[in-house]
Amino acid sequence: MSGSLGAWEMIVSGDATLYAIVRLSLAVSLSAVAIAVLIGLPLGAVLALTRFRARTALIVLLNGFMGLPPVVVGLTVFLLLSRSGPLGVFGILFTPLAMVIAQALLVVPIIASLSRQTIEDLWHEYRDELTAMNVGPVGRMSTLLWDSRFSLLTALLAAFGRAAAEVGTVMIVGGNIDGFTRTMTTTIALETSKGNLPLAMGLGIILIALIVAINAAAWGIRVWSEQRAG
Template sequence: MSEGISAWQLVASGDATLFAIVRLSLAVSLSAVAIAVVVGLPLGAVLALTRFPGRSALIVILNGFMGLPPVVVGLAVYLLLSRSGPLGELGLLFTPAAMVVAQALLVLPIIAALTRQTIEDLWREYRDELTAMGVGPTGRVATLLWDSRFSLITALLAGFGRAAAEVGTVMIVGGNIDGFTRTMTTTIALETSKGNLPLAMGLGLVLIGLIMAINAAAWGVRLWSEQRAG
């Protein structure tokens, strides 16, 4: 009970250490989601609208990667960015940039796979109209992505949830360095093991609050769009 009260006091007082960790976590997760969106949305749309040999296998692989073990991704990025790795000269290992790369690789399959399903369903409704209008492949992708933008919010939320909740991947490539690469989830794990429950619980409350707030905002945007359409 006393730990819970202390956690609330930390959050309410605007503890500098706590909110520095929150800022870093948000910067890393939002950057990773942004990268995954830039790549995943068009990738999913193209996969939904084109037919080619091996497409079914690619879809199966993409869907399978949605459940990719985070520690495997972390290990792969670690090997790429280590001094003996092909990208070791960049010096990105144990930096926030490495964490962004790792989280983006985790989020990308989720956004691409959900986008493919959404666009494929919408294409069945729009196919005749867009074909009759002579809209080319690029125009189809752009049109369907725009018209499904509110439905795709679900994909973005799923990606952000995966990124924000990640522990193993960011710990492997970020090193959990105090004041530099320590995120909410890695701090919660560390401080719990040390017995510092107020800080761990305070960060847990902030993390839950952020996810709930983002979901509520997305839900509000979707309701607003449906009301306008109606």
């Protein structure tokens, strides 16, 4: 990436490297959120709807983990995935997959905690009605997930925002390899260290614009569907 070009010129001229970086950032963070949803939503739903001994402890733990330090997550994943680590045989350190895993770990607590809260609130409201209608556990869970979909979307956005904005974990487990694991945030860090502050700032503005645009789109979808579904 040529440092002499400004970030805006790169957007306008359709700089291939820049677009590859943006694409990779989105693919990594969206995949991480998708995986975290598969783990976090059922976890949140189970915590909301069941009562067991370790439940409170688990809820407190998950709430605390919403603020997991990215560097610690990165280091943990690094040690696990390193050739010398327990999962080293798979050879996925310094690949996009490693970044997806690290970001997913980072945002699972966000999705699980926020969805537990949302589902539990709705369950308090629906409990009598669903019990009166004799709806079983599976039906309850799917009804609650479906009916709280707009609030859950907010949880997903929070998770995506954190995943896309973080630099500590992807730097450690991805290695910031040019054209392979270089994301928007690691590029910003690199350009800053090269003293190329205008380009770094320009990339930062693109990143913020992307996150705002995705939030705005989700907000639009929410308003539009709420008008139809209430």
